[in-house]
Amino acid sequence: xxxxxxxxxxxxxxxxxxxxxxxxxxxxxxxxxxxxxxxxxxxxxxxxxxxxxxxxxxxxxxxxxxxxxxxxxxxxxxxxxxxxxxxxxxxxxxxxxxxxxxxxxxxxxxxxxxxxxxxxxxxxxxxxxxxxxxxxxxxxxxxxxxxxxxxxxxxxxxxxxxxxxxxxxxxxxxxxxxxxxxxxxxxxxxxxxxxxxxxxxxxxxxxxxxxxxxxxxxxxxxxxxxxxxxxxxxxxxxxxxxxxxxxxxxxxxxxxxxxxxxxxxxxxxxxxxxxxxxxxxxxxxxxxxxxxxxxxxxxxxxxxxxxxxxxxxxxxxxxxxxxxxxxxxxxxxxxxxxxxxxxxxxxxxxxxxxxxxxxxxxxxxxxxxxxxxxxxxxxxxxxxxxxxxxxxxxxxxxxxxxxxxxxxxxxxxxxxxx
Ligand code: RNT
Ligand code: ZN
Numbered sequence: 001x002x003x004x005x006x007x008x009x010x011x012x013x014x015x016x017x018x019x020x021x022x023x024x025x026x027x028x029x030x031x032x033x034x035x036x037x038x039x040x041x042x043x044x045x046x047x048x049x050x051x052x053x054x055x056x057x058x059x060x061x062x063x064x065x066x067x068x069x070x071x072x073x074x075x076x077x078x079x080x081x082x083x084x085x086x087x088x089x090x091x092x093x094x095x096x097x098x099x100x101x102x103x104x105x106x107x108x109x110x111x112x113x114x115x116x117x118x119x120x121x122x123x124x125x126x127x128x129x130x131x132x133x134x135x136x137x138x139x140x141x142x143x144x145x146x147x148x149x150x151x152x153x154x155x156x157x158x159x160x161x162x163x164x165x166x167x168x169x170x171x172x173x174x175x176x177x178x179x180x181x182x183x184x185x186x187x188x189x190x191x192x193x194x195x196x197x198x199x200x201x202x203x204x205x206x207x208x209x210x211x212x213x214x215x216x217x218x219x220x221x222x223x224x225x226x227x228x229x230x231x232x233x234x235x236x237x238x239x240x241x242x243x244x245x246x247x248x249x250x251x252x253x254x255x256x257x258x259x260x261x262x263x264x265x266x267x268x269x270x271x272x273x274x275x276x277x278x279x280x281x282x283x284x285x286x287x288x289x290x291x292x293x294x295x296x297x298x299x300x301x302x303x304x305x306x307x308x309x310x311x312x313x314x315x316x317x318x319x320x321x322x323x324x325x326x327x328x329x330x331x332x333x334x335x336x337x338x339x340x341x342x343x344x345x346x347x348x349x350x351x352x353x354x355x356x357x358x359x360x361x362x363x364x365x366x367x368x369x370x371x372x373x374x375x376x377x378x379x380x381x382x383x384x385x386x387x388x389x390x391x392x393x394x395x396x397x398x399x400x401x402x403x404x405x406x407x408x409x410x411x412x413x414x415x416x417x418x
């Protein structure tokens with residue numbers, strides 16, 4: 001039995017030609033890739049006390065209770081996943097490898113270092129996504145990795161990328177769902193570089209070496225992520241949007257669009273239909289930049305909805321991998337996941353509930369008055385009742401009822417971590 005509020009909401013949407021039952025079925029089948037790094041401030045477990053060093057990214061805040069071990073991180077993820085409707089994916093970074101106390105270099109990582117993660121994902125029926133880690137490492141601390149002037153350092157990072165692609169493909173094979181392995185490097189310059197060309201030429205050659213091995217697309221996809229600037233790379237980033245767009249188009253691989261990686265008022269929604277005109281698929285990093293690429297928790301807000309509207313309107317869902325990229329250390333980290341994933345899913349539901357046939361007909365008829373009027377009226381439809389029904393059917397808390405669950409977990413588990 002559906003709730004009375006949902007039954008009424010269904011009638012409102014039906015009057016506009018939208019079948020909420022069809023929408024809820026579609027929504028339930030779309031996975032979001034949860035980023036593991038929200039749980040420990042992008043620290044990873046390569047060695048005790050690991051944390052972000054350099055790389056132009058930074059987690060701020062010191063809220064107590066961050067995961068200190070892979071087991072703690074997995075427990076926190078389980079807790080978050082139980083409060084989020086649907087079946088999703090986990091996005092891992094190479095620095096979350098488990099070495100069992102041994103010292104393993106990044107160019108030597110292999111699937112055996114991710115066995116516990118693969119088993120964890122398998123037990124829960126989740127797919128995995130993956131990322132080589134090109135930061136928080138002595139050989140990255142001068143701000144260069146794949147663009148490095150020193151061929152030896154470059155080779156080290158090329159080997160890391162190759163190793164990670166193999167791990168990604170193996171994860172995809174074992175879990176029966178292709179892994180997207182996303183390459184993001186921090187390489188850039190704090191102050192005005194004289195040579196902007198050299199690092200980009202080296203980056204192209206390094207990427208070609210990383211991607212040289214052909215991997216089965218049934219198990220694996222490659223993505224490259226651009227960025228405008230970072231902390232310490234304000235004046236120049238080698239892997240800019242133009243660079244990676246050109247690279248991905250010419251190699252027919254995925255472009256990763258991170259919502260925080262452009263000029264402060266520039267959204268990524270309008271980039272989707274342009275990019276997908278020329279590359280097979282895209283990866284999205286949902287994030288919320290506040291005045292800069294600050295990686296705040298994703299919300300059910302205008303920019304997030306605009307991205308989802310584009311994906312749905314363009315019928316791009318099958319060619320879009322939905323990922324998250326935020327890290328807030330100033331609030332409960334499990335709650336951050338729950339807020340961010342629920343906000344992402346709400347935005348997706350919002351887009352799926354749009355009466356697209358009607359809006360399109362108005363546009364094609366040149367009736368822009370009605371198009372604008374209808375878009376505005378949609379905002380006060382009983383959206384919340386449909387979202388609540390989705391949560392109810394997925395057996396997760398409805399509305400703010402998830403919050404006391406996280407608060408109890410904080411008291412019994414997180415607060416005990418010192
Ligand atoms: C950095 C990129 C990148 C990272 C993660 C940790 O600006 O957005 O995606 O945030 O790889
Ligand atoms: Zn990102």
